[in-house]
Amino acid sequence: MAAAEEFFPGIARIQYEPSAGPGDVLCFKHYNADEVLMGRTMEDWLRFSVCYWHSFCGTGADPFGFQTLHRPWNEGTPMESAKKRLHAAFEFFTKLGVKYYTFHDRDMAPEGSTLEESNKNLDEITDLALQLQNQTGVKVLWVTCNLFAHPRYMNGAATNPDCHVLAYAGAQVKKGLDVAKKLGAENFVFWGGREGFLSIHNTDVAAELNHMAAFFKMAVKYKEKIGAKFQFLIEPKPKEPCRHQYDYDAMSVIGFLKHYGLDSHFKLNIEPNHTTLAGHSYEHDIVMASAFGMLGSVDSNTGSPDLGWDTDQFPMDIRNVTMVMKTIIEQGGLQPGGLNFDAKVRRESTDLEDLFIAHVGAMDAFARGLRNAVRIIEDGIVSEMMKKRYSSFSHGFGLKVVEGSSSLEDMEAFIKQNGEPKITSGKQEKYELIFNHYI
């Protein structure tokens, strides 16, 4: 294997060509990395990241079908293939013009027959990753440990009924934290795919939650010990593979973290496809997490609202991404988080170029979302309507409520004096029409 091998021949660095035609799919028509909006470059607002597992490890297999995606980097022994994959990935990041990537420990390097061997594999491959990062300037948005694919985790990792499995997960996370530090990852994600239950009949929920909290506390302690600075993130998902996952949605995780006194150590990595599976609207958990000061990062993807499982499609709905970007701008950006494309090409999209097309489509969609959100905010029409809508809380009786100095007795007195409130239109359709103006 030579570093010089090219995995995407015929595809050059993707350029910004705003006037390209409808059939031109290998250029950006909206994403212009260095363009400044509201004092920051598009690149800084969007902080795009490519995910390693779907885009470089995905096979196209699904529960009803075999592998469809045969990638040129999957050749040789597992370790040889791991290295080729890394070269292919960095070629992709660079040609696409994305500055971040994310990975699970087991995507990066193959699991060995012992923990020691797995760790050794990881050391070897991450040496190469570090070298490629330094060569290209591409960085790690976040690292996560795969605590769900190996059969040992079938009944849970941190919530497994067998403490031996818990220990394995802990050992794996210890190494994951070391690797994250080594590579300068800006965040570290926990996704508890098997932390939940298949059947309530064989599950002691209270015990499992206690074990999960204990597990997180150990991770916090070890992170502090090694002096790592990355942000811990929990990624909620309601179900799949579990019937019920404890980290159901943003509010479930917030409730859990606050119950166990862990909330100052974690933020949330919200994936909209998980949000919609939890029965919420696309932007719901992003808005909710942000309202509680807990929005750390976003796994940018989408599902189809008529489907009940995680499809991890590339996000291309302009309305949705506008809503996401509006929330992100309003909280001042996502740093150190970003927009990670936890998305995969369809298993029927078997051409190598489809990997580029999909990312270009999603990046351009988000660039439009950013532009739209900026226009909405800079125009100020919506914010002015909102300010007026809530104006009663900025003075007098309303201000007392905000300040916590009113009482039910005050309220009764206020009503005895002022009588029935006026009915005020919510004007939802007007807001919708105006929103449509911008998209």
Next chain:
Amino acid sequence: MAAAEEFFPGIARIQYEPSAGPGDVLCFKHYNADEVLMGRTMEDWLRFSVCYWHSFCGTGADPFGFQTLHRPWNEGTPMESAKKRLHAAFEFFTKLGVKYYTFHDRDMAPEGSTLEESNKNLDEITDLALQLQNQTGVKVLWVTCNLFAHPRYMNGAATNPDCHVLAYAGAQVKKGLDVAKKLGAENFVFWGGREGFLSIHNTDVAAELNHMAAFFKMAVKYKEKIGAKFQFLIEPKPKEPCRHQYDYDAMSVIGFLKHYGLDSHFKLNIEPNHTTLAGHSYEHDIVMASAFGMLGSVDSNTGSPDLGWDTDQFPMDIRNVTMVMKTIIEQGGLQPGGLNFDAKVRRESTDLEDLFIAHVGAMDAFARGLRNAVRIIEDGIVSEMMKKRYSSFSHGFGLKVVEGSSSLEDMEAFIKQNGEPKITSGKQEKYELIFNHYI
């Protein structure tokens, strides 16, 4: 109107007749109030309650159709009708043999044209209610305020963008708390039907959540001031009438309460029909709330899993009610909460006797659920399987995890010494088969 008027002529006190035939629907075949199971009477375990709104105020109107239920107690002026309704209700409670009822302020007494008039109506009707309670021994399980039906609340009560509406809600709750104390209610429920949003476009989520927390704090303070002893309960519901309700499910409410430091003042009133609308299994929120020590009471009803709105049907599924009763027994009962039938006869069930049949069916279902759960627990087969499943946490390394004294470094050392954990079957089907033995 004379107290002697009989509203359910031809229907006598419902009796326990365990050997009655399939067509006998006006007797209990399973519910035997005084029978003792696991040291407590069935009545004490089940603490059944009848809800006032559906059963005595319901008209059968739905969004696509007019009133179908014409009740003999709805005659005369609003206040006359309110009194007749109360007599009818107490006749019903007594004949059915249920010791508790629940109501909204506005079910009990008609809203007047001013707050003062509404309060006066409430005083007058609750005087009669108190008298009937004393005569019959029937008690109030909980009171709640209707903060959603009046147009003033269309944009929310505690979360209304207009503080004037907030004040009205506060004044109304103040009176509701007074009434609850007067009638000796054992709990007081908040259901925030309009506390959420229809459109994210016109909503300031963070502000509304702050206002809602401020509102709850005032209620806590006033309850303490009047020396009331009832338990505060919040009833989660994910949506309907709102598109999104802040009290989405058990974990959302727990997260909210803990964030605002309110968790010691509230427990949850779980309604399984709301739980299933939130995308969970029937028993999920009961199990979850119980695991967090927050299960206060249950609104016993059911939906149809294929429908996306609240149908408030009478709970008759033996499997489901067995799961509920098992959880309740395991936490030592529901006191001061109970099983309130927040359920309504179908609008097509227009016979007066249908009201009895529906309650009898649900009470008998729960009695079967209780008997099943008691047998499961007393047999001990399932609990023995569970004990074995989690046994690794009762000693050695597992116990250190439970006690919070282990670390990631310990875990790594444990794995380096002990290697790969053993794969252990979860045996879900065995648990299911055994569960079926009991139902």
Next chain:
Amino acid sequence: MAAAEEFFPGIARIQYEPSAGPGDVLCFKHYNADEVLMGRTMEDWLRFSVCYWHSFCGTGADPFGFQTLHRPWNEGTPMESAKKRLHAAFEFFTKLGVKYYTFHDRDMAPEGSTLEESNKNLDEITDLALQLQNQTGVKVLWVTCNLFAHPRYMNGAATNPDCHVLAYAGAQVKKGLDVAKKLGAENFVFWGGREGFLSIHNTDVAAELNHMAAFFKMAVKYKEKIGAKFQFLIEPKPKEPCRHQYDYDAMSVIGFLKHYGLDSHFKLNIEPNHTTLAGHSYEHDIVMASAFGMLGSVDSNTGSPDLGWDTDQFPMDIRNVTMVMKTIIEQGGLQPGGLNFDAKVRRESTDLEDLFIAHVGAMDAFARGLRNAVRIIEDGIVSEMMKKRYSSFSHGFGLKVVEGSSSLEDMEAFIKQNGEPKITSGKQEKYELIFNHYI
């Protein structure tokens, strides 16, 4: 009451002002009625219609709340109010610039205490409607009979277990057909809101389907007898108010119609909010009905994908309406059907102007959808990709399949000769990216 009374003072005829600003919500920025696209005016492609029930009869009541919308035309006796309402509606149609409206018999004129009285009311009000139609040029897109709101229909109309109710429904439909003919309606719709079941336990599905088919046959016969030319349409809906409605979705209705030999007499009126409630994507039933040659008309509205009931919101999603218009153009238009706004302002949208804003927003959205679809079709890039994708069926072996002259034996021979087919990328992301170019 004088015809000269103005119900929407201060609102003038809505104009096309393509360069209006974001806050200008009482003008069209995209809908330009007379502009010609692909050989037809926008008005002809879109055939907008306003629905009478939501926009002129709606009260804003919901299952959890009382009336919020107090309209100036609801004054006086029921018949006086019916006339005012008609004047208000025609003022609205005219100011909005819409050429069609739709109504249920019972929206138009109040139900009397007997069938005769109801019919008389209908005669009187439709005389006025006809006069206003002639004055304004506004026409009836379709008439339908309300066979679901009156308590007599609570257990179904054509599928009621009591033939007496069936007879009532038949008598009502007979009059409805007469009225439709009198007013020159271009279509007649059947929506079977109560044709289904609440409980399978008390339902004889086969019998009820037979009765429903018999009912439709009588309607066909009577329509022919009176020489009416309007198109019969069935509007599918999966559930609500029923737990299960027989006309679940497009394919269910097609199956029913073909089973009973009724398919040449009916087409479908597809409502996307019903489609999504049936678990399909927004455009699914429109595409499906069109593929089977059965798409007759569209009830243009939308739901929220995270909600499980019919919200009848104004359609404003540009992606969705583009998909709808593309399908409509590809089948050569909807005539004699149209785009009927079976949509209601939110109950919180209490200002009279909200009724205009909502319609303007939806009309502009559809105008954008039409423009987008025209560009997609005229550019030909997508259709060229599609043509290539299916090209193997235009000649040789594929053509034999299309013509029905191939056999399994031929297929086996073909494979023995040609071996394994080539894997061809489906290129979904490329299609999505290109689609996004147009919206």
Next chain:
Amino acid sequence: MAAAEEFFPGIARIQYEPSAGPGDVLCFKHYNADEVLMGRTMEDWLRFSVCYWHSFCGTGADPFGFQTLHRPWNEGTPMESAKKRLHAAFEFFTKLGVKYYTFHDRDMAPEGSTLEESNKNLDEITDLALQLQNQTGVKVLWVTCNLFAHPRYMNGAATNPDCHVLAYAGAQVKKGLDVAKKLGAENFVFWGGREGFLSIHNTDVAAELNHMAAFFKMAVKYKEKIGAKFQFLIEPKPKEPCRHQYDYDAMSVIGFLKHYGLDSHFKLNIEPNHTTLAGHSYEHDIVMASAFGMLGSVDSNTGSPDLGWDTDQFPMDIRNVTMVMKTIIEQGGLQPGGLNFDAKVRRESTDLEDLFIAHVGAMDAFARGLRNAVRIIEDGIVSEMMKKRYSSFSHGFGLKVVEGSSSLEDMEAFIKQNGEPKITSGKQEKYELIFNHYI
């Protein structure tokens, strides 16, 4: 490999032991094969079948995890393993006491590198299968072809945009029909897992439906040619793996079949887990297919109503299976169809005995369902209530409706003479309570 090898050592023939205790999970407590109910043995009513794919080919892999189930019969070359698997399966069928099994062509014998090789493999393995069938008396309930797992089918089989793939599917089905005939299969199933679309953007629905119909017509012709007597069945599923599958649910398939004149050649194989994914109640499609005379067979399994994908769990809900058996008895049985357990042990159920426990649990559940349904029918209380409910259609005006000899004019005359119908309670809760008596 020796036929004498035992794959389930320690497990003997499962016996009927009605008084076994709750922890005894390797015996039937309800299923007594030879017991006669309503003139037929339980075995004849239930016609249980074991599915080959889940129970003998399943690996426990899921989209988030690797293989967990390591079976002793998966050893050696693919062909050796195929033979071991067959022996293991027949040992299982015999020990379990089930008389039928079902399989996909590719479960039975490994796919070769050419069609010819695949067919040869199939010939060799089915020779052995035939021999084992003759030895044990176990028969084939149905055969089906796997037209979804191989990458060639990723864009569809009969609906693939490339006619070359269609040809491959046809060649494979030809062989499948030959095999089915050879083994004396009583039915042949088509499940169109990839017959639908992932994206409407790249799909020509009308063309694909035409191709699918042409494909079915060829299968009908070939079946007739070889003189096969098995029943053709189509198995509906709404989605997964496709976003939308054309055979969405029972009514969709009925509509399709009738449109293309194929309905006399096919019946339906209903899988309740698919039914619930389509948004219906568990029993819906069984009831619907039966009402249209199209219920041919049942894939007995269940999902969890809170999950949006096919979990293929073993059916253990007594209420549900009672409803299914009631429908089956009422249509006079399922012959030549049966109850095929298209169900898999959870991937966490890694013990070999779990395979037995799961089947025993499901068979016992269905035996209870059968017993319950027989009691409901024999008691006659429910049928008497139903007869009364629909009695108006057995004479006079109602009978004219049934006979198709009434008209809208008759109906109007009837109402003018008889006025308003009486309101009659639907008595849903009474039906539910009585139903509960039997379960």
